[in-house]
Amino acid sequence: MQNAFTIDNLTYKYPTAKADVIKGITFDVRQGEIFGLLGPSGAGKSTTQKILTKLLDGYNGMISYFDKDLKKQTNAFYEEIGVGFEMPVHFGKLTAIENMNYFSSFYKNKANIRELMERVGLWEHRNIKVIEYSKGMKVRLNFVRSMLNNPKVLFLDEVTNGLDPKNAKIIKDMIAEYKQNGGTVFLTTHLMNDVEQLCDRIAFCVEGTLGETSTPRDLKLKYGKREVKVEYHENGATEARTFELDGIGDNDEFHSLLKAKKIETIHSGETSMEDIFIIVTGVGLK
Ligand SMILES: Nc1ncnc2c1ncn2[C@@H]1O[C@H](COP(=O)(O)OP(=O)(O)OP(=O)(O)O)[C@@H](O)[C@H]1O
Ligand SMILES: [Mg+2]
Numbered sequence: 001m002q003n004a005f006t007i008d009n010l011t012y013k014y015p016t017a018k019a020d021v022i023k024g025i026t027f028d029v030r031q032g033e034i035f036g037l038l039g040p041s042g043a044g045k046s047t048t049q050k051i052l053t054k055l056l057d058g059y060n061g062m063i064s065y066f067d068k069d070l071k072k073q074t075n076a077f078y079e080e081i082g083v084g085f086e087m088p089v090h091f092g093k094l095t096a097i098e099n100m101n102y103f104s105s106f107y108k109n110k111a112n113i114r115e116l117m118e119r120v121g122l123w124e125h126r127n128i129k130v131i132e133y134s135k136g137m138k139v140r141l142n143f144v145r146s147m148l149n150n151p152k153v154l155f156l157d158e159v160t161n162g163l164d165p166k167n168a169k170i171i172k173d174m175i176a177e178y179k180q181n182g183g184t185v186f187l188t189t190h191l192m193n194d195v196e197q198l199c200d201r202i203a204f205c206v207e208g209t210l211g212e213t214s215t216p217r218d219l220k221l222k223y224g225k226r227e228v229k230v231e232y233h234e235n236g237a238t239e240a241r242t243f244e245l246d247g248i249g250d251n252d253e254f255h256s257l258l259k260a261k262k263i264e265t266i267h268s269g270e271t272s273m274e275d276i277f278i279i280v281t282g283v284g285l286k
Pocket of ligand 1: 014016017021039040041042043044045046047048086190
């Protein structure tokens, strides 16, 4: 599979800053995958997205977009990408539909605005001024905005931040469908639920450097504890025992427990993505 983006030894310094905020990162985003850039607050996730979307230039290192130097991309590049900004940006005094019609007018390729707004539950609120929208409504509208040009590559910066579980699921389902239809997604997040449900591969960004790149499953296997915890009911209380996963098929104690007791739960000792985040980045979630 071709790379949508190939990033080689990228460094970046904000003009007003003294030091680099991106310190030589190398990774690729494959066409057709959902790539997640994770990391603590201030790590450089949004900065990386802004560089890849050509909002920031003056970087060092090489970035290719479908094998062509990003610096040589023309405005046609913007026709192909969709961008969900970290902070929803809309005209507050215009209605939601006026905002969407306005942003859609920039593009040759136009998605069906009604379909998108219906899907995220905003069509019935289309004639309300955005200033009167709740935070979650603005976040959903921000997502619709990112999809207005049927993009080939979608950038999503903290796309479900501030959404209730039902609306977060709607957006995640739409992202998964977008991928199924051939789309490529670069997303930044610190919400580990999103990562497990969506991302094919992830990389951890820590203070402008890139740590491990892996699949969520491989990370869980790598950091997971190889054990099984059984909770069972005995004498009116819940008791628990933990067994080594290796050799469990021949573990008589495990088998007799399963036969003799009323089992309540059985779990393999998977390390949660939250734990892995903390182990890999060396910091807690913000
Ligand atoms: N316009 C700017 N000028 C100078 N420094 C900036 C600017 N924007 C961000 N920075 C700095 O660059 C670093 C990386 O910021 P960035 O917004 O990329 O982090 P992030 O990983 O997206 O964090 P968060 O999870 O909080 O969104 C931070 O130290 C931040 O203070
Ligand atoms: Mg950010």
